Amino acid sequence: PLRLDIKRKLTARSDRVKSVDLHPTEPWMLASLYNGSVCVWNHESQVSVRSRPSAMWDPKRGACDECFTVLSWLCWLRKRLICLFVVFQVWQLGSSSPNFTLEGHEKGVNCIDYYSGGDKPYLISGADDRLVKIWDYQNKTCVQTLEGHAQNVSCVSFHPELPIIVTGSEDGTVRIWHSSTYRLESTLNYGMERVWCVCGLRGSNNVALGYDEGSIIIKLGREEPAMSMDTNGKIIWAKHSEVQQANLKAMGEAEIKDGERLPLAVKDMGSCEIYPQTIQHNPNGRFVVVCGDGEYIIYTAMALRNKSFGSAQEFVWAHDSSEYAIRESNSVVKIFKNFKEKKSFKPDFGAEGIYGGFLLGVRSVNGLAFYDWENTELIRRIEIQPKHIFWSDSGELVCIATEESFFILRYLAEKVAASQESNEGVTEDGIEDAFEVQGEIQEIVKTGLWVGDCFIYTSSVNRLNYYVGGEIVTIAHLDRTMYLLGYIPKDDRLYLGDKELNIVSYSLLVSVLEYQTAVMRRDFGMADKVLPTIPKEQRTRVAHFLEKQGFKQQALAVSTDPEHRFELALQLGELKIAYQLAVEAESEQKWKQLAELAISKCQFGLAQECLHHAQDYGGLLLLATASGNVTMVSKLAEGAERDGKNNVAFMTYFLQGK
Numbered sequence: 001p002l003r004l005d006i007k008r009k010l011t012a013r014s015d016r017v018k019s020v021d022l023h024p025t026e027p028w029m030l031a032s033l034y035n036g037s038v039c040v041w042n043h044e045s046q047v048s049v050r051s052r053p054s055a056m057w058d059p060k061r062g063a064c065d066e067c068f069t070v071l072s073w074l075c076w077l078r079k080r081l082i083c084l085f086v087v088f089q090v091w092q093l094g095s096s097s098p099n100f101t102l103e104g105h106e107k108g109v110n111c112i113d114y115y116s117g118g119d120k121p122y123l124i125s126g127a128d129d130r131l132v133k134i135w136d137y138q139n140k141t142c143v144q145t146l147e148g149h150a151q152n153v154s155c156v157s158f159h160p161e162l163p164i165i166v167t168g169s170e171d172g173t174v175r176i177w178h179s180s181t182y183r184l185e186s187t188l189n190y191g192m193e194r195v196w197c198v199c200g201l202r203g204s205n206n207v208a209l210g211y212d213e214g215s216i217i218i219k220l221g222r223e224e225p226a227m228s229m230d231t232n233g234k235i236i237w238a239k240h241s242e243v244q245q246a247n248l249k250a251m252g253e254a255e256i257k258d259g260e261r262l263p264l265a266v267k268d269m270g271s272c273e274i275y276p277q278t279i280q281h282n283p284n285g286r287f288v289v290v291c292g293d294g295e296y297i298i299y300t301a302m303a304l305r306n307k308s309f310g311s312a313q314e315f316v317w318a319h320d321s322s323e324y325a326i327r328e329s330n331s332v333v334k335i336f337k338n339f340k341e342k343k344s345f346k347p348d349f350g351a352e353g354i355y356g357g358f359l360l361g362v363r364s365v366n367g368l369a370f371y372d373w374e375n376t377e378l379i380r381r382i383e384i385q386p387k388h389i390f391w392s393d394s395g396e397l398v399c400i401a402t403e404e405s406f407f408i409l410r411y412l413a414e415k416v417a418a419s420q421e422s423n424e425g426v427t428e429d430g431i432e433d434a435f436e437v438q439g440e441i442q443e444i445v446k447t448g449l450w451v452g453d454c455f456i457y458t459s460s461v462n463r464l465n466y467y468v469g470g471e472i473v474t475i476a477h478l479d480r481t482m483y484l485l486g487y488i489p490k491d492d493r494l495y496l497g498d499k500e501l502n503i504v505s506y507s508l509l510v511s512v513l514e515y516q517t518a519v520m521r522r523d524f525g526m527a528d529k530v531l532p533t534i535p536k537e538q539r540t541r542v543a544h545f546l547e548k549q550g551f552k553q554q555a556l557a558v559s560t561d562p563e564h565r566f567e568l569a570l571q572l573g574e575l576k577i578a579y580q581l582a583v584e585a586e587s588e589q590k591w592k593q594l595a596e597l598a599i600s601k602c603q604f605g606l607a608q609e610c611l612h613h614a615q616d617y618g619g620l621l622l623l624a625t626a627s628g629n630v631t632m633v634s635k636l637a638e639g640a641e642r643d644g645k646n647n648v649a650f651m652t653y654f655l656q657g658k
């Protein structure tokens with residue numbers, strides 16, 4: 001089975017809907033109603049955008065129900081016009097006789113659609129005999145009859161993206177059939193009475209349905225494209241069942257701008273026996289696994305030669321490139337090494353999902369359990385319902401992403417080994433000290449990956465961020481949903497794909513990531529080595545990061561921003577550096593701040609100079625009188641009088657008895 005997720009995205013009540021269409025770029029659905037109105041609904045905000053009487057369709061004139069539909073077909077089918085009778089005929093536009101006539105239905109034909117995949121000369125028809133027929137229009141035979149609807153079939157459609165046929169009927173149901181096996185995958189009944197129209201859209205998983213009582217939009221299947229990149233920049237993706245490859249290296253030295261579509265040459269690699277819903281390279285990039293229809297096939301990444309296959313609900317690679325696990329059912333997980341089954345086991349609370357990486361994660365209603373790959377020994381059970389789990393290469397850090405937020409945990413391998421040795425600190429939930437929480441961030445991770453100790457991710461609000469040491473850095477605001485493919489340190493670039501299989505990239509300096517990783521590991525020797533490779537304009541960003549981690553001295557040494565350096569110098573009590581910066585900046589504010597610091601450090605000479613620069617007579621008066629310095633009081637009196645600061649002048653003369 002296809003195992004398509006089906007989600008209802010919009011329910012819009014209205015008079016009878018006779019035709020629906022989805023806007024190619026905006027999140028809009030257009031519904032034309034039997035009563036003569038046309039409505040536009042926004043399926044993201046769930047509001048009606050516009051509603052007005054249709055100029056094209058006047059029911060009072062008694063035109064046939066289908067004429068609106070036929071008109072839109074004219075646009076859709078471009079050169080072909082199809083007329084509907086008990087038999088139906090295919091016409092070349094402008095021709096006076098039909099190309100051919102197909103006979104087979106026993107009652108009136110209501111609807112037809114062309115196969116949009118391109119490789120099959122197929123037509124589909126639905127009729128009042130409650131049947132749906134698939135035709136080969138080259139040899140003019142009926143290839144298949146789909147039985148199941150309990151009333152007149154009113155609409156049929158080959159989905160432009162997914163391997164499915166969607167049919168709607170006056171029995172109130174929408175049925176979803178596999179377009180190759182013709183198996184009934186799903187029957188949907190939303191209780192909106194008779195179904196009149198269905199519309200899919202190229203490049204989208206949304207399907208609009210029109211009913212007697214309104215319209216509905218459903219989303220079918222995964223949003224994420226089946227796409228994967230290896231560490232050398234070879235990208236493999238599936239377009240329908242065709243597998244294609246693109247190589248970043250083949251782009252040459254062309255200049256690349258952030259967020260721009262990359263001009264990649266695409267190579268066909270052959271077609272896949274299953275409909276790929278996911279594609280994933282193993283860690284060393286030699287193999288790819290393609291999953292779909294409850295099956296998996298492992299291919300060589302180079303030539304797409306099949307290496308192994310089987311049925312599985314889910315497939316994950318281990319950290320070790322020769323190992324992987326499959327979830328066979330809701331209770332059995334199997335581990336394979338070198339394509340041979342090594343172990344089959346039943347996790348205690350069942351297996352509703354599995355996660356690969358450094359440890360094998362198994363999700364159940366009770367939460368998440370981590371097992372080691374070697375002996376499938378329980379390492380730790382955590383009360384969490386993960387969506388994704390991402391392990392860093394070192395296996396020291398892991399991100400567990402849920403529907404609401406994500407957690408960064410440190411895995412303490414030494415403590416685990418010690419506990420396994422001594423059997424201390426081991427409970428029925430595993431080893432208590434196995435993980436240490438580093439942080440929780442209230443953001444929803446869509447896709448993610450680690451570079452060193454930096455976790456890079458795309459969020460639900462289309463931001464491209466990275467997390468390091470409790471800090472979030474935004475790399476870019478994306479204009480649409482994008483999926484992370486990988487990071488190539490040599491290019492200093494991060495690569496992402498979208499569901500139309502476009503690839504874009506963003507610059508992200510490996511030196512900055514390495515530096516931040518070194519700081520997180522408190523390895524300042526390494527940090528100092530990396531620092532010279534960080535361009536000057538990135539230094540201040542790095543300095544802010546150091547400051548946040550509590551390394552102000554290092555931040556002061558690294559920062560190139562005078563304002564930031566002055567702040568740091570003040571905080572660190574570095575009077576000389578602060579003085580130098582104040583001289584360069586010639587800012588009263590800075591002199592005042594420095595004066596305060598100088599006073600607190602009993603550097604009265606410096607304080608006096610600063611207060612002079614700041615023209616702070618009040619401060620000077622306080623300093624002069626408090627220190628009992630007659631010379632200073634006298635000088636202040638003259639200066640204040642000259643500058644017209646009469647209060648201070650009066651006070652200082654008065655104090656001197658003048």
Ligand SMILES: *[C@@H]1O[C@H](CO)[C@@H](O)[C@H](O)[C@H]1NC(C)=O
Pocket residue numbers: 013014015033035036037051053
């Ligand atoms: C048609 O139906 C829609 C929604 O059900 C309604 O808003 C509109 O006023 C109706 N138009 C006419 C001409 O009755």
Ligand SMILES: *[C@@H]1O[C@H](CO)[C@@H](O)[C@H](O)[C@H]1NC(C)=O
Pocket residue numbers: 090091092095099
């Ligand atoms: C229909 O016939 C015309 C010529 O009359 C031809 O050009 C066209 O390819 C035919 N279309 C189909 C679908 O057979």
Ligand SMILES: *[C@@H]1O[C@H](CO)[C@@H](O)[C@H](O)[C@H]1NC(C)=O
Pocket residue numbers: 136139140141143
């Ligand atoms: C017509 O073509 C289909 C494949 O598209 C094939 O399955 C069928 O057997 C053919 N029928 C005839 C009568 O040639």
Ligand SMILES: *[C@@H]1O[C@H](CO)[C@@H](O)[C@H](O)[C@H]1NC(C)=O
Pocket residue numbers: 107108128151152170
């Ligand atoms: C199905 O179509 C027939 C005409 O072929 C019509 O008489 C009948 O009312 C339709 N059924 C429903 C449920 O509307």
Ligand SMILES: *[C@@H]1O[C@H](CO)[C@@H](O)[C@H](O)[C@H]1NC(C)=O
Pocket residue numbers: 273297306309
């Ligand atoms: C694997 O390849 C062999 C021949 O190369 C082929 O016979 C077999 O059907 C393939 N199996 C799958 C599942 O791809």
Ligand SMILES: *[C@@H]1O[C@H](CO)[C@@H](O)[C@H](O)[C@H]1NC(C)=O
Pocket residue numbers: 629630631632635
């Ligand atoms: C008093 O102030 C003057 C300048 O205003 C300065 O030169 C002198 O060193 C100060 N005396 C003392 C004892 O701090």
